[in-house]
Amino acid sequence: xxxxxxxxxxxxxxxxxxLLWLWYFLGFNEVDSPTDLVVSIAWWAVVIGGAAxxxxxxxxxxxxxxxxxxxPNCLYNSEYGIAPLASGISAAPxxxxxMLEGLEYSFHTEAAPDQSDPSRRVDFRYxxxxxxxxxxxxxxxxxxxERWEGEVVNxxxxxxxxxxxxxELAALLAA
Numbered sequence: 001x002x003x004x005x006x007x008x009x010x011x012x013x014x015x016x017x018x019l020l021w022l023w024y025f026l027g028f029n030e031v032d033s034p035t036d037l038v039v040s041i042a043w044w045a046v047v048i049g050g051a052a053x054x055x056x057x058x059x060x061x062x063x064x065x066x067x068x069x070x071x072p073n074c075l076y077n078s079e080y081g082i083a084p085l086a087s088g089i090s091a092a093p094x095x096x097x098x099m100l101e102g103l104e105y106s107f108h109t110e111a112a113p114d115q116s117d118p119s120r121r122v123d124f125r126y127x128x129x130x131x132x133x134x135x136x137x138x139x140x141x142x143x144x145x146e147r148w149e150g151e152v153v154n155x156x157x158x159x160x161x162x163x164x165x166x167x168e169l170a171a172l173l174a175a
Contacts (some may be wrong), residue, residue: 002058009051016043062105066133066150068096070126070173079103081110082122089125093170097148100133126173127153 020040023029029036069076070092075083080099085091113122130150151162152172163169 005051005054005058009047009054012047013044016040016047063129063131065103065105066100066130068099068128068130069124070096070128071122071124074122075099076113076122076124078109078112079106082113089173090170092126092128092173093166096128096130096169097133097135097146097166100130101135124155126155128169128173129153 020036023036023040065077065079067077070089072085072089074085075092075095077083077099080102083095083099085095113120115121128150129152130148132147132149134147135145146166148166148169149162149164150169151160152169153160161172163172
């Protein structure tokens with residue numbers, strides 16, 4: 001969850017707790033019916049439910065941003081746009097790793113390639129969906145500490161194959 005979402009949730013919860021305390025401190029609970037506590041508890045449920053929904057949608061959005069489309073000569077990502085692949089699909093795992101390292105998960109998106117014009121059509125062969133990517137050594141190079149899990153979808157057949165390392169990803173893209 002982004003820091004701003006956490007701050008907003010904390011402020012809403014603290015304000016609710018403060019107002020409930022103030023209600024009892026000023027003695028309004030003796031004048032009114034006990035529904036104030038029920039309303040406060042319902043508000044806390046709304047705050048917790050809202051935080052859970054925001055966390056879920058944020059996780060989904062980040063997963064979609066980590067999705068890469070692989071063509072023989074380029075990659076496409078919604079945050080980066082089109083990135084050329086000089087060495088073909090064999091260079092895709094390293095290029096994808098560099099892109100994953102640099103993702104900011106911002107709300108800015110790059111336009112997808114125009115597939116309606118046959119002369120500019122990009123022939124995407126694979127879709128790489130990354131669930132987890134962590135490069136422990138601080139760079140996007142393959143290391144023994146790298147953790148990369150996800151799935152590769154073959155666009156031609158629709159077959160989805162999971163992978164758990166960079167070498168498995170490279171083997172799936174080479175097939």
